[in-house]
Amino acid sequence: MSLHGLTMDGMIQLLIILFAIVIIVQYSSLFEQEYHTKLIDLYVHPWWRILIVLLAISAALWCPHVGIVIALAVFFYLSDMNTLIAPLPHL
Numbered sequence: 001m002s003l004h005g006l007t008m009d010g011m012i013q014l015l016i017i018l019f020a021i022v023i024i025v026q027y028s029s030l031f032e033q034e035y036h037t038k039l040i041d042l043y044v045h046p047w048w049r050i051l052i053v054l055l056a057i058s059a060a061l062w063c064p065h066v067g068i069v070i071a072l073a074v075f076f077y078l079s080d081m082n083t084l085i086a087p088l089p090h091l
Contacts (some may be wrong), residue, residue: 023076027076039088051075052078056070
């Protein structure tokens with residue numbers, strides 16, 4: 001499909017997919033570290049994990065391609081739990 005045939009929704013989907021791919025590449029290259037005490041405190045609050053799952057589900061309902069890429073980004077984000085205590089721009 002050429003760029004001339006893209007709708008606004010298609011361009012937003014493409015931008016989200018490209019952004020998520022950058023996050024996937026960044027998080028898939030991280031190494032495992034020990035749990036921080038902030039992570040142990042965060043674990044008892046299930047709302048964070050529920051929000052992450054709802055993000056992946058809503059992305060998949062909007063566009064299956066975006067849902068797959070967001071699910072991969074969430075997987076790599078959660079695979080190194082120390083990234084949960086660091087703000088996204090500081091990684």
